[in-house]
Amino acid sequence: MKAIFDGSIIRTGREGRPLYxxxxxxxxxxxxxxxxxxxxxxxxxxxxxxxxGYSFDTLFAEFSDQPTVMRSFLVYRDLRERGYVVQTGPHDFRVFRRGEKPGKGESLYLVRVLSERDPILFELLIEEVIASRNMRKQYILAVVDDEQELTYYEIKLQKLADASCTLPDLTPTDAMLTGKSAMVRVTADSSLEKAGFGKRLDPERLMLAPVELLYLMDRGTIRLMRGDAGMSFAEYLALASESDSELTLKHTVYTELRRHGFTPRTGYKFGHHFRVYCGTSVHSDLLVHAVEKEAALPMSVISRSVRMAHSVKKKMLFGAVHSSGIQFVEFARIKL
Structure with a gap:
């Protein structure tokens, strides 16, 4: 079956209609x-x-001025050979359910093709996921690495449900500033500790991390003392931010997680801002990293994050902070 390439468009004659x-x-x-x-x-x-007039090689060369043609072809070929019908648009590809095709079925996935070095622009990503969701499609990232290997990621916008646990009421108390953290005198049966705050220094003292301290000060649970004088929320935020430029961002995401009844603790060992506990589980369920909605992270960074979360059996969420709230974006590897 012959197709004609006129330098810009490839067409078949009537004999090509069975292909469609x-x-x-x-x-x-x-x-x-x-x-x-x-x-x-x-x-x-x-x-x-x-x-x-064209072989596969020479036709490929004709399209080589398009920087994405190689990775797009690799993804298209992979999807086709997995048994899917694939058409271009509205992102890069729309993929039909197996056994279905245009006019006789619905597309299941909307696929965006990226290379391993492409940035993830969170604002654009969120817009595309919302558009896909409005069309009742799953949004997929198809990432092609430098060795032409493919990895697929499903992207979801997560609306946090309230955690199924009841935390104890907290009694207002004083804390003493110690560096950028704070020390609280507690009893053996500490409500702060039961609620997932702080780390014991010894049987009588609990140390609060900056993000915990900000949350508790904002709620009026902690009055921070610097020597004999009290310290305001704004004063402490300015002081603690000197050594942590992400503190305001982290405080915003931490507060949202606490608002839904989750218990966030530092995620440093996992390379992220928070490990998050749901209910009374002794193991954390989520890894959460706070970003600005306008942030751009390399796809390679996202890949490492997802791989780490998967290896420790957790979900990987990025909390994208913007003026109207926080959008939690989940990245998960999938097999199509």
């Missing part, structure tokens, strides 16, 4: 089909079409 009707290739145009570069390359590679 039977297998969902191309878009009908007149009596024939219009093929995307990925479709034409795949069909030529599988020897289902001929393009006069």
């Amino acid at each position: 009707e039977q297998s969902g290739y191309g878009r009908p145009e007149g009596d024939g089909l219009r093929l995307s570069p990925q479709e034409a390359l795949y069909l030529l590679h599988r020897q289902k079409i001929e393009v006069p």
Whole structure:
């Protein structure tokens, strides 16, 4: 079956229509089909079409001025060989349920193709996931590494449900500033400790980390003392931020997690801001990292985060902070 390439568009004649009707290739145009570069390359590679004057290699070279053509072709080929019907748009590809095709079924996934060095722009990512959700599709990132290996990630916007636990009431108390942390005198049966705050220095003293201290000061549970004088929330935030430029961001996400009844503790050992406990479990369920909504993180950083979370059986969430609230974005590797 012949297809014509005029330097910009690849078309088939009437004999190409079965490619669309039977297998969902191309878009009908007149009596024939219009093929995307990925479709034409795949069909030529599988020897289902001929393009006069071009081999697979030379046609690939014609499209080489498009910087994404290699990785897009690799993803398209992989999805096709997994048994999916794939069409271009509205992101990079829309992927139909196995056994279904255009006109006789619905697409299941909307796929965005990236390289391992591409940045994740959280604001754009959130917009695309919302658009996919409004179309009742799953949003997938297909990432191609430098050795042409593919990894698929499902992206979800998580609305935190309230954790199924009841924390004890906290009694207002004083704390003494010690460096950037604070020390609280407690009894053996400390309500602060039961609520998941602080770390014991000894049987009589509990040390509060800056993000915990900010939360408790904001709620009016802790009055912070610096010597004989009290210290305001703003004064302490300015002091603690001198050595932690992310503290305001972390405080915002920490407060939101606490608002839903979760218990966040430092996630330093996992390379993230928080490990988060749900209910009374002795093991944390989530890893959470706070970012600005306008932030851009390399895909390689996201990959390491997801791999770490998976290895310790936790979900990986990024808390994207913006003026109207926090959007929690979950990244998870999937097999299609």
